[in-house]
Each structure stands twice: as C-alpha cells, then as structure tokens.
Amino acid sequence: MSDLMRITSRDAFAEVLAEARAHTRALDPSRWPVLQSIATQLEFMARTTARGRIPHPDDRTRTNLGPLGLREFGELDPEYADALGELDYTFARYHLLPPGPAVMRRGILQVWSGRESYHKLILEPGVPRTVGTARADFVVYADAGGSPHFQIVWDGVCAHVQALDPHRITVDGEPCFVGELANRGWMTAGRTSFRFLVEDYTPPPGPVTPSEAGLAALAQLRVPCDAGTLYAVVDAARSERALQLIEESVDPYASLFDGERGRAFDDVAPYLVHLRSDSRLLERVVHEGWGDAWGVFLVSKKPLEAVRRHLRQFLMVEVEGEADRVFFRFYDPRVLKSLEPVFSREQRAALLRALDAVYYESSDTLAVLAAG
Template structure:
C-alpha cells in the first residue's frame, strides 16, 4: 500500500520495497510508483523500460486498475476505497443517482445477487458490511469456491452497502437486484433451483449464470409465460442494468407455475443468449481497442470499427481461434499488422497454419509472442 507522498520501489532485491526475487528478468529496482493523493506516477528505474497498458514507457500515469509488466511479472495498481468519479451532471452520475433512488424506494425487501468473479472488491464490500449474505453454493465444494461464488445479500432500506454497490458496480455487471416479500433463506433456496439446468438436445446438467446482467434480460425475454412465472416465482421482481438504464421484470399477471425438476433451456433461449454473447464481445472489443490500441484505430468511426471486429471474428474462427481470448488476440493482430496479416505477413501465415498447435490457446500465445518480437507490442490480454 502506498500513502500520499510515498514512493514504492519494485524489483528483484533490496533496496526495493516490493520484492519479486524469483523473476531473473527484473532489475534490483525495476520501477517506482509514487502516489500524490490524486495520481499514481510510474518511473522506470531499470533503463530497459516498463510496460504500461501494453506500451514500453520510461514514465507515465497509471490509471486505477492499470496493468503493468516488468521482467516476466504482471502487476495491477488499484486505489483502495476510491472510485473514479464521473463529472457532476454527467449521464453516468445521473443514472447512478436514479438507480439508487429507485432501489431504495422499493416497499418489499431488496436483495442483490452478486458475481464475485467480476471483481475482488465485491467480496471485500460484503465482508466489511453488517448485512446478511449467503453464497448460492453450498457444501465442501461450495466452501472451496468461496472467492468465486455468487452471493445473495439482503439490503435493508437504509443499508450502507447499497450505495457503494451501485456507485462502484453499476455499469460493471456486478449482478442483479431482486425485490421479494420472502426472507433471505427462502430467496436463496428459490435461486439455487436455477444454478443447474438442462439444455434441449444435450444430456446432463449445465451451470447457468442467470445473475449475469449482460444476459438475464435476453434470457427472460425468450421465456414463455409459464417459464417466466417459474423463474420469477412468487411476487419476485428483477432489476438489471441495460446501458445506463434500470430494466425491470416482474411476475404480475403471469400464471401460477410449480413445475418440478430442473429448468430446461430451450433452443430459443440458447439462440438469444448466443446473440447476446457476441454483441457483448463486440462492445467490449470496441472499447478495448479504443483504450489500448487507439493509434491503430485511426479515424475509424464506431460503425467501421464494428465491421472490422466482425470481420476479425469470422477470420479467427476459420483458424479455429474460437475462444474469446484467442479471437481478441487475432483481432488485435489485424489492427497492428493489417487486415490480411494472415496471408501477407510471413510469421502470421506460419503461426495460423501450423498444425502443431492443437488448441486456440496455444496458437493465440504464439501470436502474442510474435507481436512482441516483430512489432514491439505487448498485449495485456
């Protein structure tokens, strides 16, 4: 931890403050971080440069959550208990204020279902709070997954936890909000019924992250009235983020449904969810390219950038780079080396057609190494 006015030195040995002795590529003091109370300043002390956001620099300003690399070690810098405020009167700030007001105005009990894999900050907030919360997992395996589990937490009307959840988590897909007259344990029992579902045309049970705000709306809109009634249960209202707005779904006017057994995801559900996954990837990829490879995006507007991403997705899949990370790396290579790097750049052609790579991950790693070697670009992906 660095307090205002303090400098922290990072390297392999003394006089560094943070030691990484196992990394032989680090200098004794490789870089320094200085916190002035408002900005985190990076200064390279190795003479070799330190990677900041994928670019080798001598000095720079590290943003909250910024990614650094020195030697063969990755670092992230966070500002504890401080979030980047949006300017007063901005759409983001106004939206969060409206969301907070709407959630506090609910007459029945308010709950949040939070996905701790989205940020370590979520579990820290839960542990610091006095509110009742439960993991949706249970048993020995559930205890082992404590750090990655979804949690349901009760949020009384004057809860001090609700404000940081909205201020820090809204827009970052931390989870969804529920309103129900049921007690916490009853809400948890109902939600656990949808953690494992069946899928039409497939055998066995499958884990379903229904609490992901990126997809819950697409899933609910694909449900029949009976399926919706079954999912929402007795008098349950679901709130989830969509852009800057708060979407609402409730069971009012729906038929009673008490179908036993596991919930079945039909082909219509899967088709809707697949479209949502691709759309979400495209949006995140656009933002990532603007932030990390902005100089390679040139004067492209959003429509042109989206077309380039969709073209890259199709080409990546033709080389069996079908995982999200592999597709991301392929698209980055296109922006750095050119759209047709797969046929016009010799090392690109070799890597993409090398039969020794048996998985998308292996091929993607080879591309990352080649980009650093031949273009001096290191990707924080």
C-alpha cells in the first residue's frame, strides 16, 4: 500500500472498490484464474457493504487481496496492487471507517494518567513518532535516565504501536509487543496510560443549521483564534456532545478541576481549551452549541496553564450572607449575563487580570466583558 491511504471513510471505500472492479473487468478474468479470484472477492466486498451494511466480523477475515495483489501485480501494475491491498486492509477494519466522504483526519494520542493528564501528541497520517521518558518525539514524565518506550504511526484508519526494547506495552488491556488502536482505544506503557482519539471522528447527532447570530459570533471570534489567543471554557455538564467535540480535537485542553478527586467529575467538569487556528473546533462549538449555554470564550496571550491557574481561583467564591464558600459557574453565559451589570470595578479587574476579554452569548449577540 502507499504511505497515504485513499480509503479513510466508507464513501471512499465504495469509490476505490468500484474502480478496482472496473479495472479487473478490463483485464478479463476469464483469461486468468488469479483475476477470477480477485473478481470474486471484490464482488463479495461489494455485496457485504451494500446499502450501508457493516460486514460481519467473520466476513471481514475472508479476503486475501493484499498479498494476492502484491504477489501478482506488485511490479506489473503497482497502482492496481496498491488499491487491492488498501481494500483488503480497510475491509478487515470496515467498522472503523466513518460514514461520509474521505477526510484526512489526524490522530491524537492523549496522556490519561498522572500529573501530565490531557497532554496530546498530534499524529499526521503516515508519520511515525516515538513516545517515552527521554530521547523521544513526545516525552512524558521526563527522566534523565529514561528512554523511548514505543513508536506509533497513524495511517488514517488505525494507529499502529510497537514497543521498543526492552519495554512492553498493553493495548486495550492486552499485553503485547505490537498492536492497533482505533478511536477511543487505550494503551499503557510503563506506569502511564494513554487514550487514542481521531480528530472530528463522531458526526453530530442531527443536521446542524448555523444561526445568523452564531455565524456573526464565529466571524468575531475567528480574529483572536487566528492570532492564537482564543480560549474557551466548555461546560461538559451542559452536553455530552460538547465534551466529545473537545476530546476529538487537536486543541490542547484541561479540566479546571484538579487532582484525582477532580477526575471523578470528568463527565461534568468545565474544560479550558486553547483553540487552534488549524482546527475546526471553534466552528463546531459555535454552530452546535450556540443558544445552549455550552460555555464562554476568553482572549489571553498567556499559556494554557497560566490561564487555567487564574480561572481556578473563581471556582469557589465567598458570598455575603453565606457561611461557606459557594461554587461559582462563571463559565455559564447565563450567570455571566446576570452578574456583569452588578460587578464592582474590583471584581471585574480580578476576573480579567490574566485575560484581555471574556465573550459570552447574550440573547442573539456575542457580548464582551473587558477592562475599562
């Protein structure tokens, strides 16, 4: 197969399959038993994937077009051999292919345990990367006496991992030397757990029709996003989809809750996200979440960890007449809208100390809280 795959979705599978069947017919299978076997297998693939079907696991192991094509056509017709190999590979993993047209998505290896939780290694298709405690592309829990633990390469459908001696890994709970990771797969290396995700893998639950207010907000927010200074605080308690979007993104993020006790509330935590200009996360959050109070947007030139430390000060606040500190949902635009008119100058200055501005939805407009 070629380094970069054409088949990264079910529509792309159908397209390459149709081309391979046409090419096989043009070569006239009646003259060559090998071509008859190829034609039969291609017809089997077409039948078992017709009308949106996902082939049964047993069916997905019944083809051998990859080695057959390489042996018979590797030198004679390498493009045809590549197509057969890619069809064979993706047919075995058909259930992992997202619906719709082909999109070259990036892979995301995310640290999931310990103090470096949420750190991400972004994987471009076909580019191998090493991970370890030292002398690796992605160093996790740096140790001067450490070493690379494994190599990972994302091909557009699966991530392939291989342990580097003397280390071993587990993939989806199974000890191994080599393995594959699909979207939301898990692995461990040493004492560190990792989660693997695919960028923009899960489509929205229904059609998304951007509102005029959302489009106007997006245009306004795009300016700081392109400048690299736009953050969002996304409230997972408002929507499972909101958390799903930031997880399946290349954008750096972290929970505002801290420690192991905080991890117990992962499903409902507020998450700080640094929005990247080369990501579609801003567009998806605005289009899908506008009007549902998913969170607020912040502008700051400070790094993510500094913004996170600043915002954590406001999770619990003192309220006159209350004996104990109370939880402050400053990242809920409805709360911010009600409190902004009564903020004192000192309160406004405290909130904005590490920020240039806070944007939040207010009726059909994007309101802004800024210094001065």
